[in-house]
Amino acid sequence: MNIVTVNTQPIDGQKPGTSGLRKRTPVFQGRHYLENFIQAIWTAVGGVEGRTLVVGGDGRYFNTQAIQVVLRMAAAGGATRVIVGQDGILSTPAASHLIRKRKAFGGIILSASHNPGGPDGDFGVKFNASNGGPAPESLTAKMFEATKAITEYRILEAHDVDLSTLGEQSLGTMAVEVVDPVADYAELMESLFDFEAIASLFADGFTLRFDAMHAVTGPYARAILEDRLGAARGSVVNGTPLPDFGQGHPDPNPIWARDLMDLMMGPDAPDFGAASDGDGDRNMIVGRGIYVTPSDSLAALAANATVVPAYAGGLKGIARSMPTSAAADRVAEKLGIACYETPTGWKFFGNLLDAGRVTICGEESAGTGSDHVREKDGLWAVLFWLNILAAKRISVAELMEEHWRTYGRNYYSRHDYEGIPTEGANALMDGLRAKLADLPGTKVGGLVVSQADEFAYDDPVDGSRSEGQGIRIHFDGGARVVFRLSGTGTEGATLRVYLEFFDPVTMTMDAQVALAPVIAAAEAIAGIKAHTGRDAPDVIT
Incomplete structure (x- = not known):
């Protein structure tokens, strides 16, 4: 195995946005395109020599090929260990948790979130820092500057790593550890929520439909909702991740999750409906006959948080993105806690979470999360809702009516x-x-x-x-x-x-x-x- 230095030159347009660099898949497949950007990340973070990294993605088209490039470039950069989800799969919140749990230097997440996938779809790359959160603007600015000055990148000549087998392999002098993508995340969820209460809810006949939209959350939802909590088999639909998301648009909203909406508004609706997106960090909440906006969901979770074990002691504060409605502000005022208004982009919540100023955060674009990780977390939000309904034994509609009577x-x-x-x-x-x-x-x-x-x-x-x-x-x-x-x-x-x-x-x-x-x-x-x-x-x- 030899480390090869490849001559290259800057490629226009490699400026990361609020969630990394996103382009059409054929663009990322272009000559030197992915390699240039990965090398720019290594440059911006001061190199990866001696570091441990986490790598994974949402399973979209080009995911596994891109991971092999990242692994070879990490090895060429002197990384000590890379932890990879089995078959290249890691939801974004699971990757954030793994970075934090394993005290990694950071991670590469390969996803374009809720954007369509496939050969003509979208692809994306972002770097998450050691706190598990997206790179701050100061760091993405360094990445962009590096893309404009790059002249070469280093990559290891090697065969592909077997991503399907759990365990440790070697890639040059670097260890590649392939892990179960679900296990650590499921363990974290069980530490936050009252699984016994939720299981009791299902045992009493509570019905659920979770639409994974042929995206990354399917295996997580089946393992937790059906296998662990006892939701009926088949409650999770479209649960197998596909490279093109089943030719669908993996954005959990009433337009792209139309089948779920039609079911929930119909005569045979289950008690609770939910959906998650391409990389598992967004959510949609629907009750029988009622759609809950993400803004209202954030407010309702905050208002009822103390029934959930992890938040029983109360919230330190709430943060919302500026475009998100002021519904959460009214909850914060009543609770006597701070409410912060930030720009759009989850990275802006990171400092507030790390400083212990807030506990729960949310964006109108279907992202909700807390201080358990440094990303929004779709399945976490679903479990939060289920825990509240299990504790209060009321419907989604009744909960929202109660909330609006209190707060407007x-x-x-x-x-x-x-x-x-x-x-x-x-x-x-x-x-x-x-x-x-x-x-x-x-x-x-x-x-x-x-x-x-x-x-x-x-x-x-x-x-x-x-x-x-x-x-x-x-x-x-x-x-x-x-x-x-x-x-x-x-x-x-x-x-x-x-x-x-x-x-x-x-x-x-x-x-x-x-x-x-x-x-x-x-x-x-x-x-x-x-x-x-x-x-x-x-x-x-």
């Missing part, structure tokens, strides 16, 4: 305009910026603008500042609209418009009806149709 309801929705021309998206945002100073006090339809700004975040732990994180327009009475360009797509631009309307009394309106004045105001202020050429959003969640 933040009607909420996100409208996505996908794959729009970048020039039009940038023009829309630039036009909004130009209006911000003049908007307060103006009346738009029946709403009066109370505040308008572009969100910037000053990290209370390390003092770093992140600017340009989305445009916020607040209206009298608690309504709000947020405009933001997403960093998770791979083509064109995605405009996300977040809409919120607070009602302290009415609980049962259709969300789009309740939000109609805010939707009209967003169009009037931003000129969405004129800039995007779209009469309606592509996706409404």
Whole structure:
């Protein structure tokens, strides 16, 4: 086995976003593309010599081939040990836990999260640091700079490692340890939740449908929900990870998990429905006849957390991404704890979690988690819900009605305009910026603008500042609209418009009806149709 130094040159566009580098799969398969980026990571982190790393992915197309490249480059870089999930599988939260449990230097997670997979789908690479969380902006900036200056990379000439057999192998002087991807994670979940209470719930006839969307969470859900907790066989559907996610879109929302939604809104609905995404870090919660928005889910979990063993002593604080509704803020106020508003991207929660300032975090994009790992965690959220329902013995609908009676309801929705021309998206945002100073006090339809700004975040732990994180327009009475360009797509631009309307009394309106004045105001202020050429959003969640 020889270490080979390969001459290369910078490749344009290798700038990591909020969750690493994501591109179309054929782009990653291009000459030197993956190798350049991995070498840039090694450069940015100061090298991997003598280090232990964790490597895994969501099983999408090109996952195992990419892992072999990472292993050979880690060996060439002098890493001592790499821990890999069997068959290259590790959910993102399981990888985060494994990094923390094994005290690894960091990890490479191969995933494009909720984006479609397959030969013509998307692929992604991100580095998670020793705390188990995504690389902070300071580190991803170093990676990008390294991609622009690279001239060579080092890789070991070797046969592929057998990823199907548990145990330890050698790759040059480096140990490769293939581990059960589920075991450590399942053990962690059992330490957090009252498994006996949840098992009793299922024993009493409680019914469940969990849609794994042919993504990474299937093996985890079957092992925990069916094998350990006693949910009926077949409760987990689409549970076998496939390279193209069964030609589906592994994004757990009412659009892409339509079969689950139709079942839950129909006459034969089970008691509880849930779905998770490509890499297992997102979740969707549905009760019989009721969809729970991610914003409401975060608030409900926080409000009821003390019935769960791991959180029985109360919460230190709550954090939410800026576009997420203020429902969690109302819970924090009642509990007398801090609530932090951060930019979008789970890495912004890391400092707050590490500093012990918060216990539970959430994003409107279906991500919820806590201080047990440093990633959002889809199956953890499902187990949290099941633990609450087991303790309170009420339905999802009853729990949400109880919550809204106590806190009022933040009607909420996100409208996505996908794959729009970048020039039009940038023009829309630039036009909004130009209006911000003049908007307060103006009346738009029946709403009066109370505040308008572009969100910037000053990290209370390390003092770093992140600017340009989305445009916020607040209206009298608690309504709000947020405009933001997403960093998770791979083509064109995605405009996300977040809409919120607070009602302290009415609980049962259709969300789009309740939000109609805010939707009209967003169009009037931003000129969405004129800039995007779209009469309606592509996706409404």
